[in-house]
Amino acid sequence: MTYFFPKVRQAQQHGWKGQGNKAGGWQEMSRVGAGARLFEATAVGIALLCLGARLEASELRKSPVVRAVERASPAVVNVSTEQEMQRRPGMFPGFRGDSLFEEFFRDFLSPFPRGQARTSLGSGVIVDPKGMVLTNEHVVQGASSIKVTLSDQREYQARLVGADPPSDLAVLLIETKEKLPVIPMGRSNDLMIGETVIAIGNPFGLSHTVTTGVISALNRSIRTESRVYKDFIQTDAAINPGNSGGPLLNIDGELIGINTAIYQKAQGVGFAIPIDRAKRIMRELIEHGEVHPAWIGVEVQSMDEALARSFGLQGRKGVLVTQVAQGGPAQRAGLRKGDLILSVGSSKITSRQEFLEALSAYTGGSQISLGVVRDGREMEVKLKAESLSTQEAVRMAERQLGFTVDAVNQASKKERRAYSMSGVVVRSVEPQSLSYRVGIREGDLIRQINDKEIRSLEDYQTAMARALRRESVTLLVQRGSYGYYLTLELGGGG
Known part of the structure; x- marks a missing residue:
């Protein structure tokens, strides 16, 4: 920036070159120079103040929510999956090979054209x-197939490490x-009702959408x-399809929960x-x-009331230890x-189902605190849970359901008159x-437990260990050439 000072030009026009009245000339020029420097400093100061005001306004807009999002969002990813759909079998075998009929049913009756993958x-x-x-x-x-996209648009293939349907979590x-x-x-053990939370996700495919609310x-x-x-x-923070799996953050930008949109009526x-x-x-x-x-x-x-009276526990709610x-x-x-x-951890217990649900929040090796009443006195029992072995799961199933099983082999197939090796x-049935x-008899085949197909004794043991985490178990039983489903209530072991 250039500044012009009239008095300096005037002095030069009158021949002031440091001769004649030197003292007066230099004093005049000094005063002019000082004024120029003051003017320049004032201009620079005003410019800096304006810049500072803009910077200050920008910082003021950075609310705690903005800072939390900036801190966490780089680690939030979009998860895109493909699932191959099986071809629908032909509805009219007599027209197999007829391109007109195949095109008609593919376009109007089949929800997924042949060879197309469903994406989510x-x-x-x-x-x-x-x-x-x-x-x-x-x-x-x-x-x-699974593809992961970061906020900077980097894309990677991913593989499934493990999944747990009862908790709706996967790694x-x-x-x-x-x-x-x-x-x-x-951490989630110190959350407060009313505190601010932030949800980040990809609702309806709109990447990195931020919503806020409270607990x-x-x-x-x-x-x-x-x-x-x-x-x-x-929370009242909006969590829609596509947000599932994304983070719920506290105001410090820390992960306190994994969002889920499993409740579509919400x-x-x-x-x-x-x-x-x-x-x-996850561990x-x-x-x-x-x-x-x-x-x-x-x-x-x-x-129940009758049981409470017999144990002198009128007015108490909880579950009674039977074994x-x-x-x-x-x-x-x-x-x-x-x-x-009375309680498992922080969860109050009023029924066997609540006991099973509360226990399902823990894994082998977890430290668990139980609220217990004995002889009318409340006490706390602390213990370290173990992993449920398949052998123990089978023993529990035998006690609760009342039957034992064997692997199917040629000898047992002949002896039990079984129709399948699967x-x-x-x-035996007690x-x-x-x-x-409910009608289970010796020689029946167990072909499925809940949604798990049973092909071997190992499959049965694994599936039964998982089934014991629920209140009931559904079996596909085969007798001769006929099969039927039975749902049995489990005894509440854990």
Whole structure:
């Protein structure tokens, strides 16, 4: 910037070159120079003030929510999956090969054209610099390929490390050696109703959408068509399809929950899996590829009025301990038959189903605190849960259901007159047991447990261990050439 000073030009026009009245000339020029410097400093100061005002305004717009999003969003990813759809069988075999009929039914009756893959979108969060991504199980269920896209548009293929349908959690591994951002981990055991939360995800395919709200409630249970989910965070931050698997953040930008949109009827209500629970499940999935359910070695039943009177527990709610496994965690911690369990961790217990749901939040190795009443006195029992072994699961199933099984081989097929080598064969049924009352008999084949097809004794043991985490089990039973489904109520062991 150039400044012009008239007095200097005037002095030069009158021949002032440092001669004649030198003192007066230099004094005049000094005053002019000082004024010029003052003017220039003032101009620079004004420019800096304007720039500072703009910077200050920019910083003022950076609210805590903005800072939280900036901190966490690089680790939020878009999860895109493809699932190959099986071809629909021909409806009219007589017209096989007729291109006109094939085109008609492909275009108007088949929901998916032949060879087309169904795609779905969800969200996830990078929780480990090696590329581990935490998301919802229903986001990647049945996926034949998985693609992960970061906020900077980098795309990677990912593979499934493990999934746990009961908790609706899954872990993916991004196949890359590049450095990846990691989301800051928070905790969910100190959450407050009313505190601000932030949800980030890809609702309806709109990448990195941010919504805000507050925690509306804690320890919520959600019943869907297939199962009951327990101990969820409820928020009024919008969580829509596509947000599933994305992060729920606190105001510090820390991960406190995994958003899920499993409850489609929700209007203005969102749910998230608490991060403390998610971390326990995630460790199991990374180490074992599946979750080893917590086992404490008790069987319980719900308390009704008649039972409460007989045990002198009128007015009490909880579950009554009916069996304590020899040498199990509960026995070592001092739990006894006849004790009344009031709580598991922070969850109050009023029924056997609530006991099973509360216990399902833990895995093998978890420290669990039980609220117990014994002889009218409340006490706390602390124990370390173990993983439920397949052998123990089978023993529990035998006690609760009342039948035993064998592997199917040629000898047993002939002896039991079995029609198939697939499944397991019922070896014995205890008279007057639940299984006997519903019609299961020696020689029947168990072909399926819930949604798991049974091909071997190992399949049966694994599926039964998973089934014991639920209130009931559905069996596909084959007798001769006929098959039928039976749903049996389990005895509430854990």
